[in-house]
Amino acid sequence: MKxxxxxxxxxxxxxxxxAVYMVLEAGDMVRTSCKGPGQFVHIKCGDSLLLxxxxxxxSCQEDEPEDLVAIAFEVRGEGTQWLADRAVGGTLDVMGLLxxxxxxxxxxxxxxxxxxxxxPPMRGCAQYTEGRSTAILGGRSxxxxxxxxxxxxxxxxxxxxxDDGSLGHHGFVxxxxxxxxxxxxxxxxxxxxxxxPMLRNVAKVAAEFSVPCQVSMxxxxxxxxxxxxxCACDMKDGSRKHVCKDGPVFDSREVDWDA
Numbered sequence: 231m232k233x234x235x236x237x238x239x240x241x242x243x244x245x246x247x248x249a250v251y252m253v254l255e256a257g258d259m260v261r262t263s264c265k266g267p268g269q270f271v272h273i274k275c276g277d278s279l280l281l282x283x284x285x286x287x288x289s290c291q292e293d294e295p296e297d298l299v300a301i302a303f304e305v306r307g308e309g310t311q312w313l314a315d316r317a318v319g320g321t322l323d324v325m326g327l328l329x330x331x332x333x334x335x336x337x338x339x340x341x342x343x344x345x346x347x348x349x350p351p352m353r354g355c356a357q358y359t360e361g362r363s364t365a366i367l368g369g370r371s372x373x374x375x376x377x378x379x380x381x382x383x384x385x386x387x388x389x390x391x392x393d394d395g396s397l398g399h400h401g402f403v404x405x406x407x408x409x410x411x412x413x414x415x416x417x418x419x420x421x422x423x424x425x426x427p428m429l430r431n432v433a434k435v436a437a438e439f440s441v442p443c444q445v446s447m448x449x450x451x452x453x454x455x456x457x458x459x460x461c462a463c464d465m466k467d468g469s470r471k472h473v474c475k476d477g478p479v480f481d482s483r484e485v486d487w488d489a
Contacts, residue, residue: 233263237299237324239316245376248304249347250314251288259326260290260297267354268331268423268446268479271301274323275309283309284474286423286446287327288350288377289357299326302350302376329478332444338418339363341410341441342385343403343432345424349376351446355421356384364417365389366406368424372397404431411439419444422482433482443482447473464489 237254245251263269272282288300305314316322331354334340338359344352345368356363365381368391375397381388389406390398399406407420420436422429423446436443447463461473464486471477 233259233327234323234325235259236321238296239318239320239322240298242316242318245302246373248306249302249376250305251300251302251377252316254299254301254322254324255296256290256299256324256326257296259299259324260292263327264290264292265327266331266334267358268351268421269327269329270351270474270478271299271324271326272328273313273325276312279309279312281309282325283313284328285313286347286351286478287354289354290327299324302347304347329474330476332421332446332479334358334421335418336360337362339416341366341407341417341420343368343407343420343422343424343428345369345403345422345428346374348422348424348428348446348448351423352421353377353380353384356381361386364410366391366403366410368392368403368406368428370394402431403428404435407432407435408438411435411441415439415441417441422446424448426487429482429485430487433485433487436482444479445482445485446478447480447485448478 235257237256241253243251270286285301285303288302290299305311339362342352342365364387365385366389369375370393391403419442422432429445433443462470466486
């Protein structure tokens with residue numbers, strides 16, 4: 231069910247030069263439409279821009295009198311710049327919670343892999359599993375590893391990879407996924423969000439170790455509810471699914487990584 235609310239910005243923090251963290255009061259949005267970690271919201275960014283901007287949910291909770299939704303995003307264009315400029319106390323026109331998140335069990339133990347702006351949605355998974363999961367966070371450089379302190383509080387272990395070697399492993403996250411699974415295969419699944427090349431490589435490593443893998447796809451979106459074809463994603467069976475409505479999370483074995 232589509233839920234649209236006027237949400238008040240109750241806090242805002244700059245995570246680095248490009249990334250912003252916001253907490254929103256969202257009425258009954260969580261109580262009404264939460265399906266689990268990995269969903270997103272669709273935010274109207276100013277009167278001059280027709281299309282809303284999809285933003286992954288970092289965490290959410292039922293609360294009184296207003297549910298709380300936390301988001302983290304990077305400024306990448308006019309819409310996200312408008313959003314980053316909003317002040318605490320202002321309101322946003324928000325649709326959500328949209329899409330289908332990760333299929334996880336609260337008592338489960340997962341290997342959480344986030345790359346760049348794919349890091350924030352993995353925090354909900356960390357919170358959901360109450361300290362049992364391991365996080366692998368990747369970015370181009372140390373300043374791109376956002377929310378690290380929260381993951382270190384909410385996970386059993388946190389591993390870091392940076393492209394330039396400025397923090398943690400010098401290289402990509404799939405090398406750390408391989409390293410971790412070589413030492414410990416007792417994970418219920420690998421859960422990943424990030425750029426498609428990263429997801430493809432992580433899925434390949436998980437398959438080598440016969441560990442289930444779910445991936446949250448990052449695609450451009452138009453409507454956010456499956457009415458347009460902007461976010462179509464090719465599946466191995468020849469079908470095309472909508473990332474906004476059928477995803478954004480898919481079993482990695484479903485996705486046609488060569489499309």
